[in-house]
Amino acid sequence: MPAADFLLPKLGADMTEGRVVEWLKKPGDPIARGEVVLVIETDKANVEVESWAAGTLERILVEPGDDWLPVGTPLAVIAGEGAIAPPPTAPGAAAAPAPKPAPVVATPAARPAAPAPRPAPERVHVSPIARKRAEALQLDLAHVAGTGPDGRITLEDVERAAAARPAAPTKPADRQARMREAIAAAMARSKREIPHYYVGTTIDLSKALAWLAAANAQRSVTERLLYGVLLIKATALALREVPELNGFFVNGRAERRSNIHVGVAISLRGGGLVAPALLDADRQPLDALMRALQDLVQRARAGSLRGAEMTEPTVTVTNLGERGVETVYGVIYPPQLALVGFGAVVERPWVVDGQVLARPLVNATLSADHRATDGHRGAIFLDVLARLLQEPEKL
Amino acid sequence: MAKTTFREAARAAMREAMRADPRVFLMGEDVGRYGGAFAVSLGLLDEFGPERVRDTPLSESAFVGAGIGAAVGGMRPIVEVMTINFSLLALDQIVNTAATLRHMSGGQIGVPVVIRMASGGGRGLAAQHSHSFEGWYAHVPGLKVATPATVADAKGLLLAALDEPDPVIVCENATLYPMQGEDEDATPMRLGVAAVRRAGKDVSLVTYGGSLPKALKAADDLAAQGVDAEVLDLRSLRPLDVDAIVATVAKTHRAVIVDEMWRTGSFAAEVTAQIVERAFDELDAPVARVCSIEVPMPYAKHLEDAALPSPERIVAAVRSLL
Numbered sequence: 001m002p003a004a005d006f007l008l009p010k011l012g013a014d015m016t017e018g019r020v021v022e023w024l025k026k027p028g029d030p031i032a033r034g035e036v037v038l039v040i041e042t043d044k045a046n047v048e049v050e051s052w053a054a055g056t057l058e059r060i061l062v063e064p065g066d067d068w069l070p071v072g073t074p075l076a077v078i079a080g081e082g083a084i085a086p087p088p089t090a091p092g093a094a095a096a097p098a099p100k101p102a103p104v105v106a107t108p109a110a111r112p113a114a115p116a117p118r119p120a121p122e123r124v125h126v127s128p129i130a131r132k133r134a135e136a137l138q139l140d141l142a143h144v145a146g147t148g149p150d151g152r153i154t155l156e157d158v159e160r161a162a163a164a165r166p167a168a169p170t171k172p173a174d175r176q177a178r179m180r181e182a183i184a185a186a187m188a189r190s191k192r193e194i195p196h197y198y199v200g201t202t203i204d205l206s207k208a209l210a211w212l213a214a215a216n217a218q219r220s221v222t223e224r225l226l227y228g229v230l231l232i233k234a235t236a237l238a239l240r241e242v243p244e245l246n247g248f249f250v251n252g253r254a255e256r257r258s259n260i261h262v263g264v265a266i267s268l269r270g271g272g273l274v275a276p277a278l279l280d281a282d283r284q285p286l287d288a289l290m291r292a293l294q295d296l297v298q299r300a301r302a303g304s305l306r307g308a309e310m311t312e313p314t315v316t317v318t319n320l321g322e323r324g325v326e327t328v329y330g331v332i333y334p335p336q337l338a339l340v341g342f343g344a345v346v347e348r349p350w351v352v353d354g355q356v357l358a359r360p361l362v363n364a365t366l367s368a369d370h371r372a373t374d375g376h377r378g379a380i381f382l383d384v385l386a387r388l389l390q391e392p393e394k395l
Numbered sequence: 396m397a398k399t400t401f402r403e404a405a406r407a408a409m410r411e412a413m414r415a416d417p418r419v420f421l422m423g424e425d426v427g428r429y430g431g432a433f434a435v436s437l438g439l440l441d442e443f444g445p446e447r448v449r450d451t452p453l454s455e456s457a458f459v460g461a462g463i464g465a466a467v468g469g470m471r472p473i474v475e476v477m478t479i480n481f482s483l484l485a486l487d488q489i490v491n492t493a494a495t496l497r498h499m500s501g502g503q504i505g506v507p508v509v510i511r512m513a514s515g516g517g518r519g520l521a522a523q524h525s526h527s528f529e530g531w532y533a534h535v536p537g538l539k540v541a542t543p544a545t546v547a548d549a550k551g552l553l554l555a556a557l558d559e560p561d562p563v564i565v566c567e568n569a570t571l572y573p574m575q576g577e578d579e580d581a582t583p584m585r586l587g588v589a590a591v592r593r594a595g596k597d598v599s600l601v602t603y604g605g606s607l608p609k610a611l612k613a614a615d616d617l618a619a620q621g622v623d624a625e626v627l628d629l630r631s632l633r634p635l636d637v638d639a640i641v642a643t644v645a646k647t648h649r650a651v652i653v654d655e656m657w658r659t660g661s662f663a664a665e666v667t668a669q670i671v672e673r674a675f676d677e678l679d680a681p682v683a684r685v686c687s688i689e690v691p692m693p694y695a696k697h698l699e700d701a702a703l704p705s706p707e708r709i710v711a712a713v714r715s716l717l
Contacts, residue, residue: 128678149680
C-alpha cells in the first residue's frame with residue numbers, strides 16, 4: 001500500500017507559508033477523497049484543508065503550533081489505496097507533468113511549493129564561492145543584488161545580504177499585518193506581471209431592482225435576496241458567453257476554465273480582504289447562491305474558509321457600492337484573467353425612449369489581462385452583462 | 396650584505412657546483428672565451444679551464460645531444476642554449492631522448508643534464524630571440540622546468556636543478572640578468588615549491604620568471620588604489636605547486652595569471668585549468684590571464700612593449716574582476 005506525504009498546500013497564489021491549527025483526523029482514521037483533514041492558518045484565514053487522496057492517516061508529522069511552515073512541508077503520511085489521480089492543476093501552480101508514481105497530495109492546490117509562474121528570468125550570475133556561501137547561509141540569491149562585473153553576485157554581496165538579514169524570519173505577529181503583506185505581494189505581482197486593460201459601462205438597474213423587490217416580497221426575511229447576488233450570477237452567466245475571461249494565466253499562456261467559480265471580494269473587519277470562491281456560480285439557482293454567499297461571508301469573517309474556496313476562483317467580482325464609490329478600477333488577482341467591479345447604485349437622469357427619467361444606475365467595469373484578451377472581448381462581456389441584468393427573471 | 400645580480404648568482408651556482416663536483420662541466424655557444432652571450436659564465440674559463448668550460452659549434456642539436464650523452468655516461472653537464480628560440484633546434488634531443496630514456500630503459504638510464512636557456516622578450520631582439528616556450532617544455536613528462544625570478548632563486552634553483560637525477564630545463568628570463576639583490580647563502584631549494592612574494596587578500600597574481608617584477612609593480616600600483624594583491628611565484632612549472640595555487644585562490648578568491656607566452660595554450664592556461672578543477676568553489680570572479688599578444692615579437696620598442704605583459708595590463712585585468 002503506497003504511502004505518501006501530505007504536504008502543506010498552497011492555498012492561493014500569494015501563500016508562501018502556513019501553520020497547523022488543528023488536526024481533524026487522528027492516526028489510523030480512514031480518509032475519503034475531499035474530506036477535511038486539518039485546519040491551516042494562512043495569512044488570510046483559517047482554512048479547512050481537504051485531502052485529495054483517499055487512504056488512511058498513518059502518521060502526523062507536524063502538531064498544531066506556532067511554527068510557520070513553508071508551502072510543501074510534509075504534514076502527515078497517508079497510506080494510499082493505490083494509484084491516485086493527480087490533482088487538477090491549481091490556479092497558482094505550474095502545470096508540471098504529474099509526478100510518477102502520483103503522490104498523495106493534500107488539495108488541488110498542493111503541487112508542493114510550485115512557484116507561481118513568472119516570465120522566465122534572465123540567468124542570475126553568481127560566482128561559485130558566492131553560490132556556495134549563500135547555500136551555507138541559506139540565503140535566497142533572488143533577493144541579493146550583484147555588484148560584480150556585469151551584475152555578478154559576489155561573495156561580498158552575499159555576506160552583506162546575510163548580515164542585513166534579520167536574525168529570525170520577520171513574520172508579523174498579528175494577522176492584520178500578515179494579511180497586508182500577502183495582499184501587497186499579490187497586488188505587486190499583479191501590477192508587475194499583468195498588463196491590465198479597463199473598460200466600463202453604465203447599466204440601468206431599474207428592471208433588476210424592481211424584480212428583486214417583487215421577489216423578496218414573496219420571501220421571509222431570512223430568505224431575501226441581496227442585490228449583490230444578482231451581480232454575481234449575471235457575471236457568471238456572462239462569462240459563459242465570453243469564456244476567454246474565465247481562467248488563469250499560467251505557464252506563459254491563458255488557460256480557460258469550464259467551471260465558473262466567482263471569487264467574491266469580502267472586506268474583513270479591521271481591514272484587509274479575501275476573495276474566496278462561490279463554486280459553479282453560473283449553475284446555482286439564485287436562492288442557493290444567496291445562501292452560499294451568506295455562508296461564505298460569515299466564514300470569511302470568522303477566518304474559516306476551505307482550501308478549495310481559496311484556490312479555485314476563476315474570476316473575481318468586487319462590489320464597492322456600499323462604500324459609496326461610483327466606479328471601481330480593479331486590480332486582477334493573479335493568476336486570474338479578469339476582475340469585474342461594481343460601484344454604487346445611484347439614481348441619475350437617464351434617457352429612455354427620448355425622455356429623461358430618473359433611473360437607478362450602476363457603473364460596471366472590467367479589468368482584464370491584455371495578454372489573454374483584448375478590449376473588444378471585454379466590451380462584449382460588459383454588453384452581455386448589461387443585457388442579462390435587464391432580464392433578472394432569467395438569472 | 397653585499398649586492399649581487401641575477402647573472403652573478405647564476406654564475407655563483409655554477410662555480411659552486413663545479414668546485415664541489417668534478418663531474419659538473421659547462422658547454423654551449425660562446426660560454427668560454429666570450430663569457431657567454433649574456434656574460435653569465437664570465438670568468439669561469441679562467442678558473443676551470445677549457446676541459447670544463449667548453450665552447451661549442453653553432454649546432455644546438457649536436458651540443459645538447461652531447462650533453463645528454465655525457466649525462467648518460469655519468470657526468471653532470473650544464474648546457475647553455477643562447478635563447479629558448481634556438482633550443483627548438485635541439486627539441487628532438489630534449490623531448491625524444493633526454494625526457495624518455497629513464498622510461499624506455501625501465502629506470503636503468505637517467506639523464507641528469509641541466510639545460511639553461513635565456514627566454515623572454517623586452518630586449519629589442521625581435522622575433523627569433525625573444526619568445527617564451529617554457530610551457531612547451533613543461534608539457535613534457537620526463538622533464539622538469541625551473542623558472543627563477545629572483546636573485547636568490549637564480550642560484551638556488553640552479554643548484555636544485557643540478558641535484559635532480561633527471562633532465563631539467565632552466566629558463567632564465569634575460570631581462571632579469573642585471574637585476575640586483577642580496578648576495579645571500581641560498582638555503583637548499585627543491586623544485587616544485589612556489590613562493591608567496593607578496594601577501595594580499597583581494598586578488599592573486601600568479602606568475603613566474605620575468606613576469607614576477609611586473610606583477611609586483613602591479614601589486615604596488617593596486618595597493619595605491621586600495622586593492623590588496625597577493626603575488627605567487629610558481630618558481631617551477633613542472634613539478635607545479637598546485638597546492639600553493641589553490642591556497643592563494645582560496646585566500647583571495649580571484650586570480651590573474653601572468654606569463655609571457657602567447658595567450659593561446661600559454662602556461663597561464665594550464666594554471667587556469669588547475670584553478671577551475673581544484674578551486675572552482677573558491678572563485679568569486681572568472682580567472683583572468685595576462686599574456687603576450689599573439690604576434691611574433693616586434694622589433695620596434697613601442698610595439699614590443701605593447702606585445703608584452705605590463706604592470707598596466709595586469710592592473711587593468713585585476714580591475715575587470717572587481
